[in-house]
Amino acid sequence: MNAYALTFGGLLLLGGRAGDILGRRRMFLVGIILFSAASLFGGLATSQAWLLAARALQGVGGAIVAPAALSLVTTNFPEGRARNRAMGVYAAMSIAGGAVGLLAGGVLTPSAWPRWCTACRAPPPAPTAPRTGATPRSWPRLRPRWRSWRRSESSSRAARTR
Numbered sequence: 694m695n696a697y698a699l700t701f702g703g704l705l706l707l708g709g710r711a712g713d714i715l716g717r718r719r720m721f722l723v724g725i726i727l728f729s730a731a732s733l734f735g736g737l738a739t740s741q742a743w744l745l746a747a748r749a750l751q752g753v754g755g756a757i758v759a760p761a762a763l764s765l766v767t768t769n770f771p772e773g774r775a776r777n778r779a780m781g782v783y784a785a786m787s788i789a790g791g792a793v794g795l796l797a798g799g800v801l802t803p804s805a806w807p808r809w810c811t812a813c814r815a816p817p818p819a820p821t822a823p824r825t826g827a828t829p830r831s832w833p834r835l836r837p838r839w840r841s842w843r844r845s846e847s848s849s850r851a852a853r854t855r
Contacts (some may be wrong), residue, residue: 696745700752701759709760717768721761729753 712720728751735747744762766783 696749697752697755700749701755702752703752704756705760708757709764712761712764713755717761717764720757721765724757724759724797726753726754726759730754 708720708724731747731750731754735744735751738747750853763783766779768777770779
């Protein structure tokens with residue numbers, strides 16, 4: 694186990710719920726920025742503790758991005774053929790990204806500076822952020838849905854008291 698896997702797996706549900714409450718696009722953007730910044734910090738790490746912290750932050754960013762991206766696909770495409778195709782493309786790109794990441798990591802680790810495996814992940818997400826439409830200028834329009842959180846919280850409290 695490593696810091697990335699622990700934080701990613703442990704915070705997936707929280708990332709999904711944050712997307713429901715605070716907005717999927719906003720959380721997608723926050724997750725991408727956090728993941729990119731953590732990748733850059735990991736590439737610049739001068740100690741093992743710093744590298745471990747950067748990997749943990751990458752896991753947090755990934756745990757925010759993964760459910761937000763999947764929910765954006767399911768909410769932006771109508772049911773039926775269009776959504777099925779979008780889900781197929783999402784799955785194919787996820788698998789391709791994982792495969793390319795493993796292969797590139799295997800090439801970079803012995804031949805280049807080992808921290809490049811972390812640092813090389815910083816630039817690719819940068820062009821994605823403006824395309825989401827959730828740029829910082831649009832954040833005032835994206836209001837959190839606090840009432841839905843309160844409603845679900847109160848119903849879970851009521852269920853616990855019964």
